[in-house]
Amino acid sequence: MLKSCSVNFFKNGTNKILFRAASKDVVKSAESHMKAQTASQTLPGAYTLGNDLRVACFTNDSEISSTAIHVEAGTRNETSETNGVSNLIARLAGKGTSSSKFEDMQMKLSKLGASLDVNVTRETTSFVVTGFSKDALQHAEIVSDVVKNSVFDENAIMKERDAILTDIERNLDNLPQITMDYLYSVAFEGTPMSNPLTGSTSNVESLARKDIMQFIKHNYKAPRMILTTVGGQVDLDKLADAAEKNLGDVSADFEHATGYPQPCRFTAMEVQHRDDDLPLAHVAMGFNGCSYNSPDRIPLMLLAEIMGAHDKSHGGLAQGLNKMGAVTQNPETGLYSIRPFAHFYSDCGLFGTHYVADADNLYDTGLYICHFLRDQCLNMIDSSLARAKRSLKRKLIEDMYSLPALQGKMAQDIFFGPGRPVSLEETVSELESLSVDQVQDVGVEYIRDQEFARAAYGPTEGVFDYNQSMDALRGLRW
Known part of the structure; x- marks a missing residue:
């Protein structure tokens, strides 16, 4: 079903921008927004x-x-x-x-x-x-x-x-x-x-x-x-x-009925900006994620780590343990790079991946990525989760030495999290407690058989069909 909407983006010559929406808007229940504490409360830390x-x-x-x-x-x-x-x-x-x-x-x-x-x-x-x-x-x-x-x-x-x-x-x-x-x-x-x-x-x-x-x-x-x-x-x-x-003299009074924006909805929809003059196509695929304060945030971060960020220029890992890395760095494949993302906000989120491939391999690349995501929901192995935990812990520890990263985390913890700074030990403890079954359950809820949003830019004619993507994510049900 085609659905039109206006987007303020650059259009050049005969480039085409195509929109397609799923049959419905996908709306998850938004977690309650963390409001400011009352004056009588002192937050820990x-x-x-x-x-x-x-x-x-x-x-x-x-x-x-x-x-x-x-x-x-x-x-x-x-x-x-x-x-x-x-x-x-x-x-x-x-x-x-x-x-x-x-x-x-x-x-x-x-x-x-x-x-x-x-x-x-x-x-x-x-x-x-x-x-x-x-x-x-x-x-x-x-x-x-x-x-x-x-x-x-x-x-x-x-x-x-x-x-x-x-x-x-x-x-x-x-x-x-x-x-x-x-x-x-x-x-x-x-x-x-x-x-x-x-x-x-x-x-x-x-x-x-x-x-x-x-x-x-x-x-x-x-x-x-x-x-x-x-x-x-x-x-x-x-x-x-x-x-x-x-x-101390900054006002606390809002002139509007509420000082916070309305809950944000997610829409399963697709946009393609076709430009055949470009050598490679950029494709971003995003699923309806969770809020920053959701218990599903850490499992989604682990799912992103399991996929990993890979680029053909890395080299040397085509026979490595990570299947996505092996495919990306194989010189015979048309997948040039892939990078997962997991963005979390006050009452919504976006989880997915951005990848770059040549026009002749877009279809096969999209099919492989959907199969990879489905496998993490159904057939995750212990060693993959263990490596993802080590990788995520390393990044969390590195952030402890970055002033901008610490500032950003503190703001999110207080604005959108429990209302206080969360220690590294708490996060690592929660991360280590997760089992394969728990992470798979989160993957099933947010990825398998779920409608998604997608954007493609470049020679997009061979982009993997949306309905076929849904079938690949769904797999067989018994």
Whole structure:
């Protein structure tokens, strides 16, 4: 069944963009969204101020630390008219506040040996100052000033708008990113989650200062903010005092009936952007995943590890233990690379894989991947799960040495998880307790015989048929 929808993506010459939707929208029950704790509650490892703003820190022996304010506002909080405003705010952060000019702020950061970075995701915006841990409280003061008092000068807005438009044009050559944007546009069709992080060209050109100020007024509220410090020996009590001093006056009142977006639905749908001039096709296949706080999150991460990320350029593993790696690195196959993904949000998720193959082998590649996924649901072996556990633990441990990764995890734990920082030991304990049967059960629920969203870019004529993909995922039932 064909279904039309509009997507703000680049079209070139005779390239064709084809849409096809499944016969129904697939909607899973969304887990309840984690709301801010009341003022009387103190979270383990964190504080909650009187205005419901939360404070948390992770300490170690490092001389470097990062201090951040995470705001639970991103692309999902934008409308179709204001898509891209979060990214514009991020680009303008640090360009001057009501109490400090741009040059003065740069000089202050330079004297402290610190830097300011802002990261935007679909559900959060993080303002991060990184420098020596002994200056963490000063970092908290600087980042608070940026979040509360940025002036958003008209000239700066015009310059950043032009820079974003240049980035959008440059990213037209980033085929993996374009393919994933296509996937999100159909997997979450009709919701803000379907919009690209940078916004469309027309939106960016029309965004004005009033749009920025209105977005901040509606979304930058204390219950949706966390002040966190990662690294060094920062005292949590002192950090809480600094938060009270610098952020205690941030409003906790929402003007809307609810301060949170509506639950996000998943739609099983397909989009193909055909361009036969490209040598390889990029295909992204996404299943309806789970929320960040779901008990199924770790099993889905393990399923992604079992598949693994492989590329023909890796070489040397064609006779290895991982079947997907052996197929990818075999010079006689047309599969050039494959990379699984498992994205988790407040009440939804997207699990799947992105792969690159030549036009002549797209059909066989799609068939093999569907069979591989089905086998993990029905015939997983102990050694595969053991290797996946080791691989995932290694990545979790590596993240403990990455300040950005720790900041992102802390924000997700508090916003979308149990409401407190979750230790590595807790995660590893949960991971180790999972058996083959438990992981297979999760695979059956989310993958086997489940409708999915798919996006393809390039010479897409040979893409494995959607209905045949469903049959390959289903297999025989007795």
